Amino acid sequence: MKSVCVYLGANFGNDDAFKEAVIKLGNEIADLDLTLIYGGSSLGMMGLLAKTVKESGGKVIGVITRHLIEKEKPLEILDNLHVVESMQERKKLMQHLADTFIVMPGGIGTLEEAIETWNAIKIGEINKRIGFLNIDGFFDSLFSFLNICQKKGFLTEEQKSIPLVQSNVCALINMLTKLDEPVIREDKNLSLA
Known part of the structure; x- marks a missing residue:
């Protein structure tokens, strides 16, 4: 693994635990010599993550739309901006x-x-890992909804279990870097509706 894409807010939210986790993640990304891929913004948690990675000696690649350049003001310290x-x-x-x-x-x-990437993994467009950093139970309601989807027959257990979920930055990164088995095994009887 050489690069990690992080999806996160262009706002800070109202819980200091989010900022603390962003800083921890940024330091870990740089320490592991991974390249950060992210949405290119200088705002909120996105900007804090990119700055932390750069300040820790890491590499950062931003990807932003032309429409968002004025609003989200990409950082000038990025190694590359698409x-x-x-x-x-x-x-x-x-x-x-x-x-x-x-x-x-x-x-x-x-x-x-997150959902588009998860779905791309589910249907086999990409064979990569995705993990949710569930800080202070932020994603608990999402996974409760997905449990309902499974119970009602719209999602299999295997599809629901594609993402790794952890509340600890180091534990999640460790899980993502240690896994090498296929994300989803091929099953001819599996309906990917």
Whole structure:
């Protein structure tokens, strides 16, 4: 694993635990000599993560849409900034550049990126890992909803268990870097609806 894409908010949220986790994650990414792939923003947790990785000696690649450049003001310290035309291009390029994915607290955009990547893994478009950093139970309601999806027959246990879920930065990174088995095994009887 050489690169990690982190999906997270362009706001800070209202819990200091989020900022603390971002700083811890940024330091770990740099210490492991991983390249950070992220949405390119200087704002909120996104900006804090990129700055932390750079200040710790790491490499950072941003991917942003032309439409968001003025609003989210990319950092000038990035090693590389890709400017694309659409959010769809942004997500596809981040998926292509990254070896694995980490989802941190964020809003609708973060959730969209996470679910689209999870689905791409589920249907076999990409064979990479995704993990949720569940700080202070932030994603508990999401996984409760997905349990309902499974109980109602819209999601298999295997599909639901694709993402790794941890509340500890180091534990999640350790899990993501140690795994080498296929993300989802091929099953001819598996409905991926």
